[in-house]
Amino acid sequence: MASIFQYIGQAIAYTLFAVFVGYFATKPAYTNFPPDKAQIKLSFGHAGEHATECRRLTQEELNQLAPNMRRPLDCPRGRLPVLIELELDGELLYSEALPPSGLAGDGVSTAYKTFAVDPGQHQLVARLRDSNRTEGFDYEKTSEITLSPQQNFVVDFHPSRDGFLFL
């Protein structure tokens, strides 16, 4: 039979355990993002153009292939990197040549970046190049945006929906 002191000891042990569990189940709070900032999130997946133009095989080359493999065009799978630029209020926020994914370099180029910026009015410019041009961009969008604290402003890209989407 346990003594009263043992019961008191058990009560203390249970209480300490409960306080430990109860406290660390929610506290201390973690500051994941500065509450006085807004976030611009750039995220898209887009495949650049093929790195090499398709080439028509000569008859001699076709003859060297097995009959069932005689495709007239040789199209290398590799794709170009996608060049992306973000500019905020005239200052370059981000610029990167995104390589194609996949072992053969034939997949989409993906971007997923976040930027903490001051809330308020801004001019945001997004540019993207997915071709083999050496200057300029294939897509560009400029917009005046107003950000509130903790707002998550998304920059997405869908060529089928006129390129950049500001969400």
Place this chain on the structure above:
Amino acid sequence: MSGLRTVAKAAFESVENFFDRAFGPELNPMHQLGALGWFFYWIVIVSGVYLYIFFDTGIHQAYESLEYITNVQWYAAGVMRSLHRYASDALIIVMILHLVREFVMDRYRGARWFSWFTGVPLLWFVFACGITGYWMVWDVLAQYIAITTTEWLDTLGIFGETIARNFLNPDILSGRFFTLMVFIHIAVPLFLLLAMWIHIQRQNYAKVNPPKGLAIGTLGMLLVLSFIKPAVSQPPADLSIVPAVIDLDWFYLAAYPLLDIIPGLTMWAIAVGGSLLLALLPWLPPRRREAAAVVDLDNCNGCGRCVDDCPFTAVILQQRTDDTAFSEEAIVNSSLCTSCGICVGACPTSTPFRRTSELVPGIDLPDQGMQALRDDVLAAAAKLSGETRVIVFGCKNGPDLQRLNGPAVAAMELQCIGMLPPSFVDFLITRHHVDGIFLTGCTLGDCHNRLGNKWTEQRLAGERDPYLRERVPRERIGKFWAGLTHNKRLSQEVAAFQERIKGLPPYHRPSRKPSGQQPAESS
């Protein structure tokens, strides 16, 4: 390393001594960490099944259903939700403590590698259960977890598309996603149960239920906590805003803030590499294994006592391979044997009364055989003098025995106290080799070999075969389960025991009873 481990062991035992005083050795929660883990698991399962009745899948429905659970049906579903959360948190605590404790106590190497190795995946399963559970609430914490987890997964570069894009904005998120989360949150605990079952496969009499008193107290504690601080949701998730300040469950999510400062791939290397390192610890370095128990078929009648008593399922019975009349024989799986000798203590042929033939029991330890033990004990007893001659039997994982040696006291170290057959106690007392026997070893309820002191207690009390004969005067047997930290008190207990037996009348062997449960002496 061994010196460091001894210090750590003593530190653990010092803390556990406090629990011993409050709970007693049987209910000491530090001796029941694995069983408490199972207990918390079942609380989580039962409360989870109840919550599932009211939980609704969908972007808005998930949060709304949990608000109903918490605020409208607070007296039942709300309490279940709190139990679900707090039992999950408690599971993490006892699991980590269990892991650290087994490491410190050196109970993870050698033949015991299997339980350690199979315990490592449990960590991943438990964390996966907890993280998916928080995800389903779809509040700002869930939003943070969803985005951080998928961003971390994306760093692996194995997904065709960035999966964190699923949480880009409210228009993209699909309600079917919650159906997937429910499926994962149910499937992973089932895999966890399977993994827990595998984890205890090499444990005989594995403790999967804590003692009733501890279970009631623990459940009561969780209930009180659930009423005082009910588990609640944080504000609903909104992908158009960034969760800024979040109340984290640090038991499950302590690593998440690290992802803000450590690159994702590095974190994968730490998580996977750390788990592999943890899993390989039993071989870093491997334990020096002593010779496994061996069966002597000429002395084994296949009674099965060694099978019943082996804590590690190393001994089994198989069909007899010789031409004797017995149907079965014991065989030892040496890869599972920890050489604790508990099987030897259980063998009825391990009796020192056998004087005309060599003492070869049916099962024996090559490194500390019964014949050698009898010779050593008799030699030690012959050197004792005075009227309180005592042999102290202890184990090598327990207290320091050498300090007890003196003119009237001789200490004998065994692999485990459970390897001492009760007949040795009988032999030494009733044949007047000594005036008393004192037994010591690991703390009660925390035998290094799991069951050694428990079986010894039961054998002496006549509750477990082989029994100590009734003729042996119990007042000439002393016990104190000293563990590592009670060396001074052990000396005092032995001295007090000597004082007690000094005042006893001389022992005279009673005449043989005509009938009764007395094994016959071999001669």
